[in-house]
Amino acid sequence: MISENLKAKLKTLPSAPGVYFHKNQKGEVIYVGKAAVLKNRVRQYFQNTEKDPKTEALVAEIFDTDWIVVETEMDALFLESEMIKRYMPQWNILLRDDKTVSYVRIDMNNPVPYVSTTRNPLDDGATYIGPFYAKNTIIKALRILRKIFPFYEKPYDGKKTLNSDLGLTPGIEIGKTTPKDYKKSLRFLIRYLNGDREKLIVDLEKQMKAAASLGNFEEAARLRDEYFGLKGLKRKIVFSDKEFLDLSSDQALLELKQLLNLKDPPRRIEGYDISHISGSNTVASMVVFQNGASDRTAYRKFKIKSSKNDDTASMYEVIFRRLKHSEWSFPDLIILDGAVPQLSAVIHLLEQAHIPVIGRNKSGDHTRNADVNVIIPVRQSDGSYIYQSQLYSNDSHLAKLIARIDEESHRFAITYHRQLRSKQLLGR
Template sequence: MQDELKEKIKDLPELPGVYLFKDKKGNVIYVGKAKNIKERVREHFSISLRHPRFEKLISNTFDFDYIVTDSEADSFLLEANLIKKYLPKYNVRLKDDKKYPYLKITLNEKYPRIFKTRDIREDGSLIFGPFHSAKSLMKTLKIILKIFPIRTCKYKLPSRQKINPCLEYHIKRCPAPCVPGNISEEEYRENVRKLIEFFSGESENVEKWLENEIKIASENLNFEKAAILRDRLFALRDIHKGYVAHMDEDVFIDVIGFSRVSKYAMCLIIPIRKGRIWDKEDYLLEFPEETPDEEIIEEFLIQFYSRGIIGARKILLPFEIPNKEMIEKVLKEKRELNLKISFKPKDEKEKRLIQMANENAKLALDEKLLEKGVLKERVPVSLIEIKDLFNIEKLPERIEAVDISQTFGDERVGAVVVFEKGKPKKSEYRKYKIKYTESFSDAQMIYEVVKRRIKRLKEENKEFPDILIIDGGKPQLSFAVKALKEEGIENLCVCSFAKTFDQLYFPDGRMIVCPRNKRNALKLLKLIRNEAHRFAITYHRKKRKEKIKKSILDEIEGIGREKKIMLLRYFGSPERIFSASIEEIKKVKGIGEKLATKIYEKLHKIEK
């Protein structure tokens, strides 16, 4: 079959267009675009150029077809339409694309109507969308129809038959153009025009127009009309209540956030109109796992911006894409959209907006995948941020931290704490009494604890941590790395975390101070470090108390186990026995003056 297809490639045109790969049942499994169809299809089948991502695709391809277009720009839009039509298995596509609603305004009718639809075929109507939530769309529509009432019914107007006004007229959401003389066509068209302005992001122009109309009605002593317009103005402002002003009034941007897990990704759009955040719209995409992030974003841009009214003048992306200029050209030539695509924030405000969009995309993706059962629990944002901060490929689900505690070389101990998925796993905490290191140096004790920890994990055939954190600075890190190398561990991510400025040190010489935009990562890292410190110092204090009990009280002649217990119960702690007088010690049951004096003298090292 592959040989037959290679022969068929020879007859392909060297022109721009779209090609369709089909399985043995004739189903379209992949749609691609090309400047040169013949060259692009040949690349797919060429062994020397074949990418692992396309191996499954080619093995399941039994036939292909193509459509020639006038230009490469046409092929971009045609590809997007065919992906929506066939939902091919190996393409990036909006998951459950049919669920996203659109708004349609039938401008080709004398009295246009507005309604929610999923039918986006071109018929002369104006289309807004897609909208991520049908519920929020209908809520906004109910309010805006009170401000600029137009009809939602299916009647063909004007009509020869008599039509009685419906409920929408009586609740003031429709001016009833079905009743002759109820509203002029000019006045009705003005409502339609203002409604279009609102959904195009020009709500402030609408507000100014309403304010001016109220002023004119008041000057003409038409107070009834002024009151109606005032109520419409207040309703419009209610829609924007809570919108956040971030930028200058002349800013119209779509900020796109991106998050990905396996074969799913979330593209989340934060639309900013007149410097205000309007809402957020999230779209789940599905694709082959090997698909690069850049290609996912490109396909989303073409699919999303190929239809509907777009109020943005600029698209702000979280990272660079290779076909930026081509997508801008396609949208300009075929959609008459003069959109600029950028991946470089021009200031701190835009930078924060991208961070906000990415964080919201992450949360939205988690919610969708939890609903689908793909994720059993939400992945903490802190782990995502740590992954980015440490520049590692795998999500750090298991993090271990090591700390040392001692008092001038006395009762030297170490501790290891374990966090899984951002939460402490206390059943796997481990304590270490320093046995082999004579030095009082924390760094050398770190070496012993790390070496013993790794040995035990190897012996018990347990998983290594994704990240190993050492409490301290460069010296502690260097001894930890030495221990790892001696145990043959080369690829473990290890760092030291210093308390001075919360700086992270890495074996390759990097030093990172956790940035403000990684606040969740910093919070978790500090929690882990502090927990390691708490666990180590608690063990150290316990060992000191045991030493005090054993070395002082047990050395006094005449004090056995029972009298030692009586002393500790009476005073509550060894420290209080130290500060007690002879008279106070005598009050303990079974302790006479002679023994009390002996205890006092021994504790305070007083010689007669």
């Protein structure tokens, strides 16, 4: 039996696409789902219709439901993916077969790459975009985007096919383009899939005009087709552009606003981590979360130039270098992997830039089960700082978000460090 409060809440569900969060009596998120029409999808759980045993067990645990409204079903696809990664709800694991998780794979090291989907990303040097939790939706998206950025969906064999005539391949097999220009187009596709939609359209327009001014009319025509193709998509398909999200719906962002006494919930959060082994190949990562969701197009990596075996000095260097990049939007909050030493090293830099910062002290524990110990600088009347420690249970909304950002910054730093080590071992 559902409560009267939940019954009343369900009556307010909108007829719009979005992501919904089923919660248990403790307030824990136990299932995240997406819907083309929230009102129809969420109410289905509570209708007296026959359900499979797993779904019946899920419904029996639901005490409350929240939701976030988005503009398109495609936005719901990407937001659902991010929120599942943040909360790792038990019932998403129980109800979803792993086969439903898909990645888009493009191997740019291949002389003539092709675009495919896979359930199992490998450490093979290819570009993987995802995961996506609805394979059919991402396949539909690729079908639309292929009309703008033609690509091969199978290994290239040089043979003409019907897709060549339909303009769905780049046409290398008929002399329409070259592998080099094809790869340029694929880089645009990757940017779009990663969420760099608005900037990509601006860049395409600039490149189109530049090519025309230089008399390279074939290149200008190709860029024109891509530019107007993307403009024409409008709201048919939108990837990871979450500026329209109602931030008040994200409990973790609200908790950060209250904790740090911010004027508004932090729209852009940057996370930083340092990685090295005994001071060799020291690197730093910068990951970006827009409105609580990862924005991989804005990630940056740094090869540390100064002290190689001093995390505090390395953190100072990366923040110092980052602040020089005014062309990157400045964040509303920075989260460092570290405690008082790292915060003390950068606090005055960030104070001058008017950017709040906190640290996460986890003593090397990057697992999802680790509690989140937040270190907060508090400015004293004499201009000095004291550092307050606040421990959050790993099942709280704020802890889930900070752990997700930490996990991404750690993963991104480790990946770059391994790349440098591999090059060093290979003598490149």
